[in-house]
Amino acid sequence: MAEHNDTAPGGERVPTVIVDDLHIVYRVHGAGSGKGSAVGALSRLVTRKGGNPNVRKVHAVRGVSFTAYRGEAIGLIGSNGSGKSTMLRAIAGLLPAESGRVFTEGQPSLLGVNAALMNDLTGERNVILGGLAMGMSQDEVRERYEQIVEFSGINEKGDFISLPMRTYSSGMAARLRFSIAAAKSHDVLMIDEALATGDRSFQKRSEARIRELRKEAGTVFLVSHNNKSIRDTCDRVLWLEKGELRMDGPTAVVLKAYEEFTAK
Numbered sequence: 001m002a003e004h005n006d007t008a009p010g011g012e013r014v015p016t017v018i019v020d021d022l023h024i025v026y027r028v029h030g031a032g033s034g035k036g037s038a039v040g041a042l043s044r045l046v047t048r049k050g051g052n053p054n055v056r057k058v059h060a061v062r063g064v065s066f067t068a069y070r071g072e073a074i075g076l077i078g079s080n081g082s083g084k085s086t087m088l089r090a091i092a093g094l095l096p097a098e099s100g101r102v103f104t105e106g107q108p109s110l111l112g113v114n115a116a117l118m119n120d121l122t123g124e125r126n127v128i129l130g131g132l133a134m135g136m137s138q139d140e141v142r143e144r145y146e147q148i149v150e151f152s153g154i155n156e157k158g159d160f161i162s163l164p165m166r167t168y169s170s171g172m173a174a175r176l177r178f179s180i181a182a183a184k185s186h187d188v189l190m191i192d193e194a195l196a197t198g199d200r201s202f203q204k205r206s207e208a209r210i211r212e213l214r215k216e217a218g219t220v221f222l223v224s225h226n227n228k229s230i231r232d233t234c235d236r237v238l239w240l241e242k243g244e245l246r247m248d249g250p251t252a253v254v255l256k257a258y259e260e261f262t263a264k
């Protein structure tokens with residue numbers, strides 16, 4: 001484990017993310033409260049006095065607590081809508097906590113399939129902007145430009161990097177996003193489904209890069225529905241179900257329980 005540089009001089013493990021009894025609630029404005037249904041009518045009566053009947057609450061993360069350490073690669077699994085992306089966005093500081101707390105060491109970077117690149121700009125411009133947005137200097141971006149494009153494989157079938165991002169397939173765009181984010185070492189790198197969209201050879205490259213990023217002392221979180229990706233990349237897994245942390249443990253143990261659950 002020492003090669004991952006995940007211990008402090010005294011020998012203790014170094015925490016990078018502490019999530020303490022976290023609750024996240026979305027408020028959906030203008031959603032109404034089920035007009036036409038008896039439940040909707042009742043809730044309109046009940047909320048008339050105090051709250052706004054046009055705001056519906058979605059309690060997406062319910063009392064989750066865990067500590068992540070330097071050098072760990074942690075998979076997040078769970079059914080659709082179980083709160084995985086919400087939790088990553090909260091760790092990245094993009095969503096406020098309803099209650100509970102998130103402590104992080106350094107600036108966590110969230111690499112999502114929806115990460116904000118500019119569709120009307122070329123891939124080339126997005127590599128530069130994305131690199132700057134992640135805190136690289138202009139010289140660093142220039143230095144790593146070729147490596148990012150090569151890693152993404154965008155130019156394998158022609159000169160696509162000089163075309164606007166809107167002309168890319170969703171897989172190509174996801175590959176470029178991953179390549180930009182993976183060009184830099186991160187204190188805490190969070191990847192949301194990015195691997196699932198690439199082809200097999202890109203997935204292999206990404207997995208190798210995630211292993212390197214771990215050696216560079218960061219913590220990696222990976223949200224995926226692909227159990228194989230999780231098995232190949234992570235040594236610890238958090239399983240969320242209906243916003244609650246159902247299990248936290250070694251990959252093999254948690255995946256086995258999850259596979260039994262999903263086979264039902």
Ligand SMILES: Nc1ncnc2c1ncn2[C@@H]1O[C@H](COP(=O)(O)OP(=O)(O)OP(=O)(O)O)[C@@H](O)[C@H]1O
Pocket residue numbers: 026027028058059060078079080081082083084085086087
């Ligand atoms: N912007 C939003 N506004 C309101 N509700 C939201 C919003 N984003 C997510 N939700 C709700 O929060 C809950 C958790 O969603 P989340 O996207 O975190 O789940 P997930 O586990 O990442 O799902 P999936 O595996 O399908 O990507 C769901 O009930 C979802 O409907």
